[in-house]
Amino acid sequence: MADALKIGVAGLGTVGASLVRIISERHENLATACGRAITVTAVSARDRTKDRGIDVTSATWYDDPAAMAREGDIDVLVELIGGASGAAKDAVNAALERGIHVVTANKALLAEDGVALAALAEEKGVLLNFEAAVAGGIPVIKAVRESLTGNTMTRVYGIMNGTCNYILTRMEKEGLSFEDCLKEAQRLGYAEADPSFDINGNDTAHKLAILTSLAFGCEISCDDIYLEGISNITQDDIRAAAELGYRIKLLGVAQRTGGGIEQRVHPTMVPHDTVIAQVDGVTNAVAIESDILGDLLMVGPGAGGDATASAVLGDIADIAKSRPGAQTVPALGRPAKSLEPYKRARMRSHEGGYFIRMRVADRIGVIAAIARRMADNQISLESIVQHSANGERDAPTKTIIMVTHATTELSIRNAVKAMESDGYIVGKPQVIRIEKP
Template sequence: MADALKIGIAGLGTVGASLARILQTRANELAVTCGRAIEITAVSARDKTRDRGVDLSRAAWFDTPEELAEKADIDVFVELMGGAEGAADRSVRAALSRGLHVVTANKALLARCGVELAKMAEEKGVLLNFEAAVAGGIPVIKALRESLTGNTVSRIYGIMNGTCNYILTRMEKEGLTFEACLKEAQRLGYAEADPTFDIEGNDTAHKLAILTTLAFGTEIAADEIYLEGISNITIEDIQAAADLGYRIKLLGVAQRTDSGIEQRVHPTMVPHDTVIAQVDGVTNAVAIESDILGELLMVGPGAGGNATASAVLGDIADIAKSRPGAQRVPVLGTPAASLSPYRKAQIQSHEGGYFIRLTVSDRTGVFANVATQMAENGISLESIVQRADGGSPSNAKTIILVTHATTEVSIRKAVDGIKAQSYIASEPQVIRIERPKAF
């Protein structure tokens, strides 16, 4: 049997402690499966005295992750601290510069400088693995980087943030407000004290940017993503969607078009009878559409200590099974030096159409004016319905519009025109509708 693979773990929070526990309790099975033992020989964390439920007394302790990366007797540096800058960035760079393999779950770091880190790893002939950075325990990185080689991917989309999916699920099933669901998510540990990064879509955007690069062979372009969060989704939207046969999910969508790559993160209405609409709670789902395989949907736990640790462990096991001198799979699927510059797609018609909710004064001529605003912007309506409920003031009514395929520009112009009218009582709500091919 080959010499043991020596790993150093920087960050012993929920994921790091779970990983250490699994490595110790499954040591014999892993040695047989990987052809060599995997040993934790060095660790670093903020608090050395904290009881993490795992014995790390035999591992060397380093006060900083940078010191661990620079000095520890290890083969693999495992970064589980998070953050796009600071210690995570410095320590990963130090490990790669030293010629160590790196495993990370840090989507923010990869979204910010993943191409640069990939170049460093490939120049050093080492592996930079990051399965846990996107969709927790779902092996979507390996699928795109290895299993779908030869396929031309046309679209990738999914539910990639468990916090948002949990909130939307509770709102629908229990009739709770967004604020009440967010508070409960924080109590259960699904949402941070400051939940902005999750609920405004930034977390999903970082993950989508990584998947886009793997799927389309372009440089990472996290700043080129159209972004909307879920903080303005109301019970009225949830109920109206249900009445129309839809559920609301926060989706990340990337697709290839004739003019470039389109990336967007936003609340989306999906048909109730599709599989992706049934993905509830903190569960994640990622769908891939390609020319050879067709449609692939992967569903599983998107967060949590064990789910994320499982993905990290898979990356470590891949390194343990690899042999010196063997051909390395490019970090981002395509060699970093060969990635194409990102080309943002031109605005095109959204084939699924749009849902628009308006709260208007209850007076004559409003219906006709709304229809005129739509027609003047070339928007064809699939349906237009007036509702007297929905929590509107007693002197107001709710109008629900569903459009046929049209452009974002046309929708925004029409909505701006409506907002300028004296009959509008509150900010209009606009939600895209997706009709997945298979899911």
């Protein structure tokens, strides 16, 4: 049996502690499966005295993870600190410069510097693995990077943030407000004290940018993503969606178009009878459309210590099974220098159906004015429903709910802008895209 693979773990939070525990508990099985033992020989975290429920007394402790990467008796750095800069970035760079393998769950770092890190890993002849960075325990990175080689992928999309999916699920099933669901998510540990990164869509955007690069062979571009969060979703939207046969999910969508690549993250109405509509709670789902295989949907735990540690351990096992001198798999599926420059498609060229909810003054001619603005922009309506505000027949405002046939983003925005200029809309209209997977 080959010499043991020596691991240095930077970050002993929920995921790091789970990883160390699993490696200890399954030491013999891992050695049999990988052909060599996997041993944690070094660790780094901020607090040496914290009880994490694991035994790391046999490992060398480093207060500085970058020092561990530069000097530690390790073959692999496992970076579980998080963040696009600071200690995480320093440690990963130090490890790659030294010529040792890196496993990371850090989607923010990869979204910002993934191409440069991939190039450095290739230069040094080592692996940069990051299965846990996207969709937790779902093995989507390996599927796109390796298993689907030869396929031409046209679209990837999915539910990639458990916090948002949990909130939207509870809003629908229990009739709670967004604010109440967010507080409960924070109490249960599904949302951070500052949840903005999740609920504004940034977390999903980072994951989507990584998947886009792998699927379409282009450079990572997390700054070219149309972004909307879920904080403006109300019970009115949830109920209207249900009445129309839809559920609301926060989706990340990337697709190849004639004008380039379109990336977008936003609340989306999906038909109730589709598989992705049934994905509830903190569960994630990623769908891939390709020419040879067709449509593939992977569903599973998107977060949590054990789920994420499972993905990290899979990456470590791949390294343990590799042999010195063997060809390494490029981190982004192809050599970094051969990645195509990212060409952004105009978001406003997106085509599909739309849900529009607006409050309007209850006066003669409003419905006719709405119909005229829609016709002016070549928008065909599938349905239009009018409700009195708060159920009062004599209320001064009405709620208008429209569902359009396929149209363009530009047409919808122009129509809404024109209606706002007409002066009969009260407040801000709600516009939600409809996806029909």
